[in-house]
Amino acid sequence: MRSDAPPLLPIFRSRHQADLLTVLFFHPGQDFTLADLSRRLGVSMSTLHGEVGRLLDAELITARPVGRSRLLRANTGHLVADALARLLTLTFGPQVAVADSFAQVAGVRTVLIFGSWARRYEGEAGPAPNDVDVLVLGDVDRAEVYEAAEAVQDRLDLPVNPVVRPPDRWLADTDPLVQQVKASPFVIAYGDLPADG
Missing domain, CATH: 1.10.10.10 (Winged helix-like DNA-binding domain superfamily/Winged helix DNA-binding domain)
Structure with missing residues (x-):
């Protein structure tokens, strides 16, 4: 292919x-x-x-x-x-750096990159991204999430903006941010999307 x-x-x-x-x-x-x-x-x-x-x-x-x-x-x-x-x-580093750092956070189920970086990665033309937006799905300690984001930020020399949601929010489809992420290109950096069941 x-x-x-x-x-x-x-x-x-x-x-x-x-x-x-x-x-x-x-x-x-x-x-x-x-x-x-x-x-x-x-x-x-x-x-x-x-x-x-x-x-x-x-x-x-x-x-x-x-x-x-x-x-x-x-x-x-x-x-x-x-x-x-x-x-x-x-x-192309954000996907690898995010996967490497956020995989170390206890309780992480899925980590997605969304926003301008994901849009460029998925083929949408536009200016170079100047930050990396990250959605963390899991039962996590926010301090660990921010430490992981800081590690990625130091590695990439780009701001990293993490947000945390429990996995059931992905399935419920009532969270405005989750709806926005689902409606736009996103890249799975770590884990799998939550499934019904």
Whole structure:
């Protein structure tokens, strides 16, 4: 499945390529298998295989064989690695940074990014986002949520605006903010949406 150049930063060949690079450059010392990346990104292995091949040819990532798998990682020694990592952080980084930080908050069930960043990520044209709006669904300690938001803010150098709702508010559909989020593009950074039942 081919994806088009992402409006968030259309210098990348596809959103899949940008997402792949973001995960690898956000975790520069970590190895990933193609299967790991496929699960994490929600993209087929065949789609990722082509992107990985191009990135290996450009030497932006490295691979080392382990058994029948290849372990992939960012090539931090590449001439453009620092600049690329900074571009990825500013554009595609919010999803990875939010997932990494908010997953550590006890009681979190789902974390969504909404607002201008989500609209750009999902393909809506417009100016670059200047903040990241986050909806946390769960029974959480708000102080932990704000600590996670601060960690993301420090990593991205962008304001992060978290709001907390219990999961049943997502299902009840009576909360004005939840209605607004559901009516607009949003990105699931962590967890799954609450389901009836």
